[in-house]
Amino acid sequence: MIMNGTYLGFDFGEVRIGVAVxxxxxxxxxxxxxxxTPNNDERFARIATLLHDWQPEGLVVGLPTHADGTPHEMTRLARRFAQRLHxxxxxPVFLVDERHTSLVAEEMLREAGLRGRRQKPALDQIAAQLILQTYFDGGGEALDVKGGSEERE
Known part of the structure; x- marks a missing residue:
């Protein structure tokens, strides 16, 4: 069951993690x-601060896969990140299919006049926003970190 309240969304990367609310x-x-930062202690310290500040009901992590939906190394790392958050x-931590979110985010920033290097600071945040919006919209299947389907209302 989806609970009302604040949620934080994450676009996981080995070097950068985009965060949306x-x-x-x-x-x-x-x-x-x-x-x-690629330093896990610094990452989780900042995430702890965000959780304290925003008091979310749940967390949503984008699950990257190949275009055909098959997993790859980043799929495993994103699942591990989600399990660590939990x-x-x-x-509660939910995984949402994030195929093409980075491409959509790049296009949105390009349309806003940001190109190339100027996109980098915002790209991961926009991808996280799209992941979280997908969760809210019920698009795709949200999975809990243990791999079971979440009930939708």
Whole structure:
């Protein structure tokens, strides 16, 4: 069951993690920030601060796959990241198919006049926003970190 309240969305990457925030009641997601460190201790410390500040009901992590939906190395790493979030913070964590979110985010930024290097600071946040919005919109299947389907209302 989807609970109303604040949710944080994550576009996981080995170097950068995009973060978005949204309210389930109004079903709108917004870019928040990019965590630009590969150091896990720094990442999770910043995530802990975001959780304290935003008090989310749940977390949503984008699950990257090949275009045909088959998993690859980043799929495994994103699942591991989601499991770590759940283990450290005890919140429900959902995985959402993120195929093409980076491409859509690039196009959105290009349309806004940001190209090339100027896109980098916002790209991961916009991808996280799209992941979280997909979750709110019920597009695709949201999976919990244990791999079971989530019930939709």
């Amino acid at each position: 949204g309210e389930r009641l109004v079903a709108l997601a917004h870019p928040l920030e990019t965590l630009a 283990g450290r913070f005890g919140l």
